Structure formats: C-alpha cells, structure tokens
Amino acid sequence: MAARIWIFSVAVALFLSFSSAQDLQIVNAERRIDLSSHIVKAFLTLKVENIGKDPAADMLLAFPPTQIKHLSMVQAMAITGKKKKKTYLPLDVKPTEQPDAPNDTGYFLVSFATPLTLGETVTLEVLYILTHSLEPFPSEIAQSESQLVYYRDSAVILSPYHIKQQTTFFKTPSARVESFTSVDPANRAGKEIKYGPYEDRASYSYAPVIVHFENNSPFAVVEELVREIEISHWGSLQITENYRLTHGGARHKGVFSRVDYQSRRSISGSSSFNALLAVLPPKVNSVYYRDDIGNISTSHLRTGFKKSELEFEPRYPLFGGWRATFIIGYRVPLEDYLFEAPDGRRYLNFTFGCPLVETIVNKLTIKVVLPEGSKDPSAVLPFTVNQDLQVKYSYLDIVGRTVVVLQKDNVVPTHNVPFQVYYTFKPIYMLAEPFMLVSAFFFVFVASLAYVHIDLNIVKK
Incomplete structure (x- = not known):
C-alpha cells in the first residue's frame, strides 16, 4: 500500500511540475457564483498571458470530479475593447481528456480566435452551469420550515496554470447564511461572501469551502x-x-x-x-x-x-x-x-x-x-x-x-x-392522402350503387 501511495505521489508531482511549466499564466481571475436558484451559475473573468516562446492556440479549463458529473454547459467568449465599446467573440469550447489527470480532474479546451504570441494577453468571459449541486440539509423539513442547503466548492480556482491574483464571490438568495468556511481573507456582507484576493497560487491549488444557507426558490x-x-x-x-x-x-x-x-x-x-x-x-x-x-x-x-x-x-x-x-x-x-x-x-x-x-x-x-x-x-x-x-x-x-x-x-x-x-x-407526396380518401369514398359509392341495383331475391321460374 505504501508503495502504491509513493508511486501515485510521484506521478502527481511529475504532472504538477509539467503543468507549472505551461506556456500560459492567468494574470487576474475573478469568479462570481450565483446561488440564488437551484441552477448554479458561475461567471469567470480571466486575463490570460502567453509567457512561452511558441504561440498558444488554446487553453484548458479544469473542473473537479464532483462538478464534472453535474456540469450542464460551458461557454467562453473573448472580450475586446473597453467599457461601452466592448465586443464579445464566442469561442469554441469542447470537452477533452488529459493523460494522468490528477484526482480525475475533468477538462474543457477553449480555442482562441487567434494564437497568443509571447507577452500577448486576452480577456475571457466563461460561463459554466451546474445542476443538482445544492444539497438540502436537513434532508427532510416540515411544512412550516425553510429550506437550508449546502454548496461545496473551492475558495480558489482549480486551474492547470499559475494564477497571479484571484477573487471568488458567492451570491446567496437571502442574507440568512448559517455558516461558511473561512479561508483568509474571507468576509460576508449581506447576500455576498467574498474569498480573496489571493496572490500567486500554484497550478491545481484547491481550498475546499462549504456554504450553508437558506434557499426557498422552486426546485x-x-x-x-x-x-x-x-x-x-x-x-x-x-x-x-x-x-x-x-x-x-x-x-x-x-x-x-x-x-x-x-x-x-x-x-x-x-x-x-x-x-x-x-x-x-x-x-x-x-x-x-x-x-x-x-x-x-x-x-x-x-x-x-x-x-x-x-x-x-x-x-x-x-x-x-x-x-x-x-x-x-x-x-x-x-x-x-x-x-x-x-x-x-x-x-x-x-x-x-x-x-x-x-x-x-x-x-x-x-x-x-x-x-x-x-x-x-x-x-x-x-x-x-x-x-x-x-x-x-x-x-x-x-x-x-x-x-x-x-x-x-x-x-x-x-x-x-x-x-x-x-x-x-x-x-407529389402531398396528394397521397387526399387520393386515398377520394379513392375510399369512390369505392364506397360504387359498392353502394352496386348494392342498390343488384337484385338478390330468389325468383322461382
């Protein structure tokens, strides 16, 4: 058993060292997670920079295995311009697999509109939607009780790239929050819980958090x-x-x-x-x-x-x-x-x-x-x-x-x-059914006419 653990640790370490040497880094990341309904919507704003010598045509988005099975949709857009002159360009996003992914991490590949050269940056807007991710606790309630739910995630963004600065916000449907995991710096104001900013987080950093709050929206x-x-x-x-x-x-x-x-x-x-x-x-x-x-x-x-x-x-x-x-x-x-x-x-x-x-x-x-x-x-x-x-x-x-x-x-x-x-x-096929109806009525008419004119009485000679 100890040998297996050692082999697994070495494999993960090699993978992490490979990931940290990627040609991309995330200069700034902001994540806003909307928990106001039973459909969880997460909005990611990423400023991505190419720090390698070769042009970069795409990047990876990583998700933990607990989210992959509940992931309904992932969309990404590139932002150009500033303020009122902003334009949004949809990008191609496809699920992909990576060899030796640590802890069954799932991936999506985002293709850039044009490859990033050395020192060039691009700002991305990513939307991903999770279903069945709010766990009722308690699991049974009486008619007069409000519904409380758990949401589990990470205070920092799971990513195969080094992130220089990042912040995560959780928006709850009401100000009633029973508890939330504290990962300094973390604070709550009204319906919003803020984690960060966090500086210089290595690739595949993860800080589990649980938010326990009231959610009476229709499930x-x-x-x-x-x-x-x-x-x-x-x-x-x-x-x-x-x-x-x-x-x-x-x-x-x-x-x-x-x-x-x-x-x-x-x-x-x-x-x-x-x-x-x-x-x-x-x-x-x-x-x-x-x-x-x-x-x-x-x-x-x-x-x-x-x-x-x-x-x-x-x-x-x-x-x-x-x-x-x-x-x-x-x-x-x-x-x-x-x-x-x-x-x-x-x-x-x-x-x-x-x-x-x-x-x-x-x-x-x-x-x-x-x-x-x-x-x-x-x-x-x-x-x-x-x-x-x-x-x-x-x-x-x-x-x-x-x-x-x-x-x-x-x-x-x-x-x-x-x-x-x-x-x-x-x-011509549109005439098939009318022709069948006309033929049927014609057959019934001929049969009725024949029945009326045929004498079926038995006459003695």
Missing part, C-alpha cells in the same frame, strides 16, 4: 420530458409535451395542512411551489393543459408578437419529493418555422430545450415527426446530442413517417436555442 426538476413536433405541410405544427415533474428539494415530512397553506402561504410552505410558467412561441393556438384526470382550467395564456406565456397550476402544490405528471399541447403556424434551403431541401427551425422557466430537465427527448415521404433527414444543433431515427404510423399512412429523435440529459434554460432539421420532400 423544479423535470425527470423526463418528451416533446413531439409533428410537421404538417397543410399548414401547422402540432406540439405535444409530456412532463414528469418533481420537487428536487428537501423532502416533506409530517402531514400537509391545506388550511395553513392557504392562510399563511409565505410561512407555511415557503419552499414549495404551486405555479409554473411556460414560455411558448408567438401565435400559438389550440392550447391545452391536462393531467391524468383531465383538463385543468387553472391557467392563463398571454400571447404576444415575440412570445406567449402560459401560467398554470398543478392540482396541488409541490413539496420536496412530490411529483406531478401533465401534458401541454398547442399549434403554431407552419410558415413561421418551416423554410426552404438554397439546395432545395426543407428545414424546420424550432427551439430546443424546455419551455418551463428555471427548470432542470434530467432527460429530454425531442421527436420531430416529418411528413410521409420525407427522405435524408439530418439535425443541426450547437451542442452534442444523441440522434436516432424512428418510424411512426398515423391515419392513412402507407410507409410511415420518419421521426428524428434528439436526446440530451441535464438540460437547463441556457439550452433553449434554435435548432434545425433538414429533409427532402417531393410535393
């Missing part, structure tokens, strides 16, 4: 969402969304009192939620909302030119661990979302993600049902998803309709961006 988690988008070339898109929703916070213990909940909503049930907001496309029509029992009328729809908002309530408020299943359906005009590409293909341009505001989706499946006769389907998205093809049969279908299936886990509102599905379609 709305969609365990599974299946969105079906059916394209009809006769004039509309039909969208059907099946939800399995749960409250992902501290589990409810004891009995539920409807009287206390109705009379003292802000005190009795402060961590629960009884209303949801779905942001739908503009010009929606035929909107419905129902659960296993039937249609629910406790909803309000507001339509506009840029978006529509559906505010609705489940049949009962949701406390920690409680679940609800329901369906939302609506139609939108086809001409706003279906277009023709220069090469003659048609393509659907719609929004990925979940319409519910501030919601985590553990498993999202989007099924795009193409018209019968469509061929060569392909999907274009700005991030990686699992893609598959299926076949669906509907009324009057002969060969079935091609279904493009897109599946992604750990989805957050930042994923609500447009995506495209391309396919080829010959207009």
Whole structure:
C-alpha cells in the first residue's frame, strides 16, 4: 500500500511540475457564483498571458470530479475593447481528456480566435452551469420550515496554470447564511461572501469551502420530458409535451395542512411551489393543459408578437419529493418555422430545450415527426446530442413517417436555442392522402350503387 501511495505521489508531482511549466499564466481571475436558484451559475473573468516562446492556440479549463458529473454547459467568449465599446467573440469550447489527470480532474479546451504570441494577453468571459449541486440539509423539513442547503466548492480556482491574483464571490438568495468556511481573507456582507484576493497560487491549488444557507426558490426538476413536433405541410405544427415533474428539494415530512397553506402561504410552505410558467412561441393556438384526470382550467395564456406565456397550476402544490405528471399541447403556424434551403431541401427551425422557466430537465427527448415521404433527414444543433431515427404510423399512412429523435440529459434554460432539421420532400407526396380518401369514398359509392341495383331475391321460374 505504501508503495502504491509513493508511486501515485510521484506521478502527481511529475504532472504538477509539467503543468507549472505551461506556456500560459492567468494574470487576474475573478469568479462570481450565483446561488440564488437551484441552477448554479458561475461567471469567470480571466486575463490570460502567453509567457512561452511558441504561440498558444488554446487553453484548458479544469473542473473537479464532483462538478464534472453535474456540469450542464460551458461557454467562453473573448472580450475586446473597453467599457461601452466592448465586443464579445464566442469561442469554441469542447470537452477533452488529459493523460494522468490528477484526482480525475475533468477538462474543457477553449480555442482562441487567434494564437497568443509571447507577452500577448486576452480577456475571457466563461460561463459554466451546474445542476443538482445544492444539497438540502436537513434532508427532510416540515411544512412550516425553510429550506437550508449546502454548496461545496473551492475558495480558489482549480486551474492547470499559475494564477497571479484571484477573487471568488458567492451570491446567496437571502442574507440568512448559517455558516461558511473561512479561508483568509474571507468576509460576508449581506447576500455576498467574498474569498480573496489571493496572490500567486500554484497550478491545481484547491481550498475546499462549504456554504450553508437558506434557499426557498422552486426546485423544479423535470425527470423526463418528451416533446413531439409533428410537421404538417397543410399548414401547422402540432406540439405535444409530456412532463414528469418533481420537487428536487428537501423532502416533506409530517402531514400537509391545506388550511395553513392557504392562510399563511409565505410561512407555511415557503419552499414549495404551486405555479409554473411556460414560455411558448408567438401565435400559438389550440392550447391545452391536462393531467391524468383531465383538463385543468387553472391557467392563463398571454400571447404576444415575440412570445406567449402560459401560467398554470398543478392540482396541488409541490413539496420536496412530490411529483406531478401533465401534458401541454398547442399549434403554431407552419410558415413561421418551416423554410426552404438554397439546395432545395426543407428545414424546420424550432427551439430546443424546455419551455418551463428555471427548470432542470434530467432527460429530454425531442421527436420531430416529418411528413410521409420525407427522405435524408439530418439535425443541426450547437451542442452534442444523441440522434436516432424512428418510424411512426398515423391515419392513412402507407410507409410511415420518419421521426428524428434528439436526446440530451441535464438540460437547463441556457439550452433553449434554435435548432434545425433538414429533409427532402417531393410535393407529389402531398396528394397521397387526399387520393386515398377520394379513392375510399369512390369505392364506397360504387359498392353502394352496386348494392342498390343488384337484385338478390330468389325468383322461382
């Protein structure tokens, strides 16, 4: 066992010595972590300098293994200009692996717009989002209790590069902070906890901290969402969304009192939620909302030119661990979302993600049902998803309709961006179903006519 520990220590030391000799260093780093909801958003501002002889085309972002499994999205932009003349250039960010990564550290590779030469600097804005990173403590609470959660991180930024100066800020939803780990210099003012500034931290420095604070924001988690988008070339898109929703916070213990909940909503049930907001496309029509029992009328729809908002309530408020299943359906005009590409293909341009505001989706499946006769389907998205093809049969279908299936886990509102599905379609196929209907009616007419004129009576001669 001692030999194994010695070998591991030597390997880590070699790796750290290699990392400290990198051609990049971070001159200044500021990290702001927003803990105001159950979706943790971290904003990094990095001033990166090339101190090596060779041009540097990219850099690494490092994350501890406890965050990698909860990491939903990483974005990076390069900043040029100052103050009001600032411009932001999106950069390519991809997950990558490094040999002999210490303690299972995860990495993302950020590619610069232009390689950095010796002494040149670039300022980056990095956004990364974490889900299921707030741990309720206590894990069970009564109806009248507020929800307290733990958040675990580091006072200093985990990085494979030397950082000359850095500061970390934690923003909590309220001023009620039960405790936080002190790593000098550290202080708290109202809703903000500040760690640093820290000077000349070596690569892969780590200082664990725990913040224990109150967070009664709705912990709305969609365990599974299946969105079906059916394209009809006769004039509309039909969208059907099946939800399995749960409250992902501290589990409810004891009995539920409807009287206390109705009379003292802000005190009795402060961590629960009884209303949801779905942001739908503009010009929606035929909107419905129902659960296993039937249609629910406790909803309000507001339509506009840029978006529509559906505010609705489940049949009962949701406390920690409680679940609800329901369906939302609506139609939108086809001409706003279906277009023709220069090469003659048609393509659907719609929004990925979940319409519910501030919601985590553990498993999202989007099924795009193409018209019968469509061929060569392909999907274009700005991030990686699992893609598959299926076949669906509907009324009057002969060969079935091609279904493009897109599946992604750990989805957050930042994923609500447009995506495209391309396919080829010959207009002659639009006549297939009308021809079948006409043929069916003609066959019934001929059969009825023959039945009326045929004498089936038995006559004796």
